[in-house]
Amino acid sequence: MRYTFGPVNSRRFGISLGIDLSPDTKSCNFDCVYCELKGSKPISFIPNPPKVEDIISQVKEALKKFEDIDVITITSNGEPTLYDKLDSLVDELNKIKKDKKLLILSNGSTICDQKIQNTLAKIDIVKLSLDCVTQKCFKKIDRALKGIEIEKLYNCMIDFSKNFSHQLVIEILLVKGINDNIDEIKKINEILQFIKPDRVDIGTIDRPPAYKVQPVNEEKINELAKYFSNLPISVIYKNKPSKKEDFNKDEMIQLLSHRPQSQFDIENFFSNSSKKILKELLETRSVIKKDIAGVSFYIKA
Numbered sequence: 001m002r003y004t005f006g007p008v009n010s011r012r013f014g015i016s017l018g019i020d021l022s023p024d025t026k027s028c029n030f031d032c033v034y035c036e037l038k039g040s041k042p043i044s045f046i047p048n049p050p051k052v053e054d055i056i057s058q059v060k061e062a063l064k065k066f067e068d069i070d071v072i073t074i075t076s077n078g079e080p081t082l083y084d085k086l087d088s089l090v091d092e093l094n095k096i097k098k099d100k101k102l103l104i105l106s107n108g109s110t111i112c113d114q115k116i117q118n119t120l121a122k123i124d125i126v127k128l129s130l131d132c133v134t135q136k137c138f139k140k141i142d143r144a145l146k147g148i149e150i151e152k153l154y155n156c157m158i159d160f161s162k163n164f165s166h167q168l169v170i171e172i173l174l175v176k177g178i179n180d181n182i183d184e185i186k187k188i189n190e191i192l193q194f195i196k197p198d199r200v201d202i203g204t205i206d207r208p209p210a211y212k213v214q215p216v217n218e219e220k221i222n223e224l225a226k227y228f229s230n231l232p233i234s235v236i237y238k239n240k241p242s243k244k245e246d247f248n249k250d251e252m253i254q255l256l257s258h259r260p261q262s263q264f265d266i267e268n269f270f271s272n273s274s275k276k277i278l279k280e281l282l283e284t285r286s287v288i289k290k291d292i293a294g295v296s297f298y299i300k301a
């Protein structure tokens with residue numbers, strides 16, 4: 001089908017049926033150095049946009065065929081909020097989604113537009129990107145259309161999050177030598193304290209990028225992740241770290257009170273004995289498990 005793809009098992013959001021709003025060509029107002037699509041000049045619209053009714057009929061067909069879908073993901077070969085009929089599409093998807101969640105993967109560039117904010121308010125999970133908060137870094141990494149300024153965008157994200165009642169996920173993609181420095185990370189953390197997202201996903205390049213840039217290694221990602229405070233951080237691991245940690249009860253409580261651990265942290269870092277202790281703490285309700293936009297977090301009660 002032309003406008004739907006999958007389902008794919010996305011570790012971040014569960015089993016996802018994708019909707020591609022720009023199947024023919026990349027249509028994005030960013031030209032990120034790490035983009036897995038080919039580099040291209042940023043544009044502010046989707047050429048030849050699909051009709052809402054055509055998308056809906058394909059989604060209905062896919063939902064009949066694939067029953068165990070967790071999320072219907074609005075995405076595109078580019079930025080999905082550039083789709084001019086996004087609001088009607090969201091209304092129609094909400095009518096047919098039943099128990100599935102609606103998710104949008106946006107680069108956050110249109111968040112200052114009140115109409116876009118109104119549309120996003122009707123979506124169960126909104127993922128916005130925030131790779132940098134200084135204009136110099138933003139220009140280097142996201143290479144946005146002229147006139148887009150990161151300070152305006154993060155202020156609009158703060159406003160949006162105040163009234164948004166569903167789940168907000170912020171994604172930070174780390175690129176070696178651009179945004180992997182402690183100064184930028186500390187500044188991003190300061191802004192995130194105002195946005196107060198439900199979850200922060202931190203990852204790095206794991207597919208061939210549009211430009212000559214390099215990923216950040218696991219060790220560095222984990223070191224930088226420590227600079228985020230009071231937020232459920234989900235580190236997206238490309239390769240599983242080989243060393244597993246043995247925590248006793250006190251150490252685990254200490255760890256979880258500093259930083260909730262995601263299901264990926266448990267999978268990748270916890271030894272079998274640590275997992276056993278975690279299970280005991282769950283049974284005694286010293287630790288609780290919470291689902292945040294499709295990822296389980298373990299939090300000190």
Ligand code: SF4
Nearest residue numbers: 028030032035078107
């Ligand atoms: S926002 Fe997404 S699609 Fe657009 S250039 Fe960046 S990575 Fe590629």
